[in-house]
Amino acid sequence: MGGLKLFFVDDERLKKVAALFGEEAVTVVEILEKVDETTDFQIADQTEIRLNTVRKMLYRLYDHSLVALRRSRDEETGWFVFHWRLQPDQLEGFIFNQKRRVLEKLETRLGYEKSHEFYSCQTQGCRPLPFEQAFELLFKCPACNKLMVHVNNSQIVETITRKIEKIKKELSE
Ligand SMILES: [Zn+2]
Structure with missing residues (x-):
């Protein structure tokens, strides 16, 4: 059996x-x-x-x-x-749900990236901040104190978009 x-x-x-x-x-x-x-x-x-x-x-x-x-x-x-x-027959369902969850997170992140301008000190390990936060900090990085400059996040947007497309395709298979 x-x-x-x-x-x-x-x-x-x-x-x-x-x-x-x-x-x-x-x-x-x-x-x-x-x-x-x-x-x-x-x-x-x-x-x-x-x-x-x-x-x-x-x-x-x-x-x-x-x-x-x-x-x-x-x-x-x-x-x-x-x-x-x-219960190996539950595996597919589990994977499907995991993918759905990842997809939701990615879509939220994409919306965030697309609707904000980002500023960064370019220091490794420091996080870029959205304009509103950077402005309040007078463009000084709260972690390393360096001046933050505008960063282009189109690369990130593109990467997330590609990931979303991949998962959507897998989910529809
Ligand atoms: Zn910094």
Whole structure:
């Protein structure tokens, strides 16, 4: 049963997605990939990761439906045992939502870039400021005190626009 399901897991993409949840999440997913179902205790046993961390990672993945949870009761101790399994069919949906979120952020940023004039001290590590802020600071950089000059942000606008187009195309595929 489990073997057939794993057949459809796109390993590379799954690992990339797991990495968004942290390094330990990748290890947890690697273990889950090999089994149909396992408990958090067993995962902690098989890795160097503490049980609490294993659980934290599992719940993060669970929040996004990337893993499913089944609860049973240990008849001897009376405690709950949590069984986890991957839900690789949710991967596409997750990636789609992530892309949508990135797209929204990029569109907001693009609007900001397009509607402002920017000034910069040209010092590495200092942030360009919009005209209104630069004006209030009398064009002195608040970080390094150097004079700020007008900067052309058309390169940034172009880069963001290209990224937006790429994501839009991927989303419509
Ligand atoms: Zn500066």
